[in-house]
Amino acid sequence: METQEAGLKTVNNTYMESHRILRTPSALVRDALLYIQEIGEMVCKEPRQNWRNSLDSYLLILVKEGCGTITVGEETLAMQAGDVAFLDCHNPYSHCCDARDPWHILWVHCNGAAMPHLYDIFRQRNASFVMSGAAEWIEPVLQNLERIAMAEEPDYELYESECLTQLITLILTRKAEKTGHISGDTSQKWEQIHQYLEEHFAEKITLEELGKRFGISKYYMLRGFKRKYGVTIVQFLNQCRMNYAKNELRFTDKQIDTIAEECGIHDSSYFNRIFRTTEGISAGAYRRQWRN
Template identity: 35%
Template sequence: MSVQNRFPDDYDPSSLRAIVTPSAFARQNLFYVQEAGHIRLLKSHAGLQRSSLDSYLIVQVAAGSGVLHYGGRDYPLGAGQCFWVDCRRPHGYRSAPHDPWELRWVHFNGRSAPGFYQLFGDDCPVFTPADSAAVARRLDAVLRAAQRWDTPAELNASAEIAALLAEIVTHKARAADPGALTARRLDEVRDYLIEHCTEELTLDGVAAQFYISKYYLARSFKRRYGETIIGCVNSARLDAAKQLLRYTDLTLGEIAAQCGFKEQSYFTRRFKEAEGQTATAYRRAWRGK
């Protein structure tokens, strides 16, 4: 269900806000919209002050200027800049007195929202996207979906929010470390790890293989893929183990050895942590025996 609001006289008549009540399915499974909008101020006003709101807010300044107050600090905002805040914390934002702004925004939530926000980090909520036009298109798409709220619209809005969050998190990570390894170089490292996952691999050895500082490599890898190098290797080893469990009669000890796990006990523990069931149960379920 969506409701579109009227605005006071100090807003341009083209301004639009959609307040949404998400379905139970969306609350359980999607990024869901609580409110989306696109407003143009004709004159500045006092702005908003909120806290204890179970929501995340992303705002893009399309024109004009203003300030965000968050985490006990004031952040100046200009055209093209954005901010992302956790609305459970006290926050406020207002247009500059003589430079009324135009804003796009989305209030959203979802089970994955806190994890994405943790990746984004709470150190500085303001950022300048690499492609402001792309951010505007995604926010406009979310608003269009909120205006015609139904199941397909909820799915489309969730997909747009997920893509927007991924772009924001990736961009901020790169901006925080402009000398970080290129995506192509890191992809080469990851391909190598997967290809050689059954071998004995160490961070020192991999860094030497690619002539990169191990600390630099570890930091850049985690930022790009959201997991450590050893985590990537273990995932690849488990993938290889699944192949052997399903299509061979090798014992668990033989599978552990072939997939690079030094001990069967470590293999079985990691497998159950990853899959929520034992390797034997996995084999039985997939082979139908």
């Protein structure tokens, strides 16, 4: 039996009981924000393999009760109550509940212009697409997202986007805190490196010297820093330098060459190239825009 009203679809059959809300985003939301494509809840009664391929979507599945498996490509991982999976549905995937302990799951299919970049950060920071024990902090946000979707109050798309942003932020940040793949001591070391770069960005810093200062290999440091912060050490250094440069351009009358030197960049053409890459305009144009 199937019923459908105002985007809410309920299905009761031999295999499952489920309800889902389908969404068609407005043009503004599709171009500028994160949005729901489908959100729902399912209680399985017996195993059923669901295969998908080449969906323009990103899927979050939370196991509320029971257990099952998720397969992405040739990798199959077991999931149990409290686990959460985050998948890029452009790639082939499937999921199936366990025959002896069928699962009860919550899910949301979502998308948006920023989602490919956000998912790349997720995979950089996580060796697996399954997060063990993550339901404790994801379920309340996911349930709130479903309530917003069901209510369809004025500006609901904006509230859905806000809630989705909170959900993705939790996935990207809380995972490392609770069940990350690096120890507490090593995590503290990344924070120390981060702070050191913020304070010494104007100095000449080589990766070899930085690794020696903090007692880790250059290549391990490069991988670990990017996994934690989503940018490379060189990219972060340039961010620090550009933040300083923008402040000086706006609030002082210093020459651009002088500001470049103070940033630790002794080649003014290289400074201008970095500035244009990050801001889209030259340092001189930035100064004129913000001081006018």
